Amino acid sequence: MKIALIGYGKMGKAIEAIAIAKGHEIVARIDKENQDLLNKETLQHADVAIEFTGPETAYNNILKCFEANVPVICGSTGWLEKMPEVTALCLQKNQAFLYASNFSIGVNIFFELNKRLAELMAPQPQYNVTMEEIHHTQKRDAPSGTAISLAEQVLEKVTRKQNWVNNETTAPTELSIISKRIDPAPGTHIINYTSPIDDITITHTAHSREGFASGAVVAAEWIQGRKGVFSMKDVLSL
Numbered sequence: 488m489k490i491a492l493i494g495y496g497k498m499g500k501a502i503e504a505i506a507i508a509k510g511h512e513i514v515a516r517i518d519k520e521n522q523d524l525l526n527k528e529t530l531q532h533a534d535v536a537i538e539f540t541g542p543e544t545a546y547n548n549i550l551k552c553f554e555a556n557v558p559v560i561c562g563s564t565g566w567l568e569k570m571p572e573v574t575a576l577c578l579q580k581n582q583a584f585l586y587a588s589n590f591s592i593g594v595n596i597f598f599e600l601n602k603r604l605a606e607l608m609a610p611q612p613q614y615n616v617t618m619e620e621i622h623h624t625q626k627r628d629a630p631s632g633t634a635i636s637l638a639e640q641v642l643e644k645v646t647r648k649q650n651w652v653n654n655e656t657t658a659p660t661e662l663s664i665i666s667k668r669i670d671p672a673p674g675t676h677i678i679n680y681t682s683p684i685d686d687i688t689i690t691h692t693a694h695s696r697e698g699f700a701s702g703a704v705v706a707a708e709w710i711q712g713r714k715g716v717f718s719m720k721d722v723l724s725l
Contacts, residue, residue, distance in 0.1 A: 570586070
């Protein structure tokens with residue numbers, strides 16, 4: 488498989504190492520310094536593009552992949568207000584697009600645990616639910632995309648919470664997400680249900696970026712020959 492890496496920071500380099508170890512070829516490494524290479528001529532040599540940049544560039548990068556008829560795996564966060572447009576364009580142009588706020592296989596199983604726990608706790612109003620996420624200091628968005636995904640899963644089931652806020656709160660209808668930036672933490676997500684009698688906590692802790700990078704390569708392998716809009720749930724048959 489020939490891969491174009493869009494975003495060549497720590498995550499891009501981790502993806503490169505895993506892809507090469509699995510026998511894949513990196514045909515383009517596109518970053519801020521050589522953005523002009525993000526065009527049809529460059530992308531036509533790739534079987535898939537893996538996009539890890541930031542909220543200010545992700546949308547346009549995805550559209551350029553569609554224009555080049557290249558499947559795109561996207562892990563950038565902070566741009567999801569444009570997801571409906573990307574979904575519509577992908578289907579209209581008969582392209583292939585897979586987005587995940589987190590590609591870690593463990594995190595995606597954690598998502599399923601979170602949904603099930605929220606479902607069980609929904610009829611138990613004596614429990615207050617709060618969240619915490621910890622990342623390295625170079626993480627630009629807060630809360631993390633993974634934390635937002637987890638929060639939205641909770642809000643769907645625990646209807647006494649109406650919205651999430653990125654701070655401590657005493658409002659009973661708000662779901663508090665506390666964001667901490669501590670080096671070298673690659674990512675920890677904690678969901679707490681607390682009551683006067685007891686607490687229930689579930690936690691996912693990443694030990695390195697390898698889990699995220701490995702999952703992105705698995706997604707790139709999986710999307711070959713497919714058309715449509717997908718997520719890691721599709722990849723992992725969850």
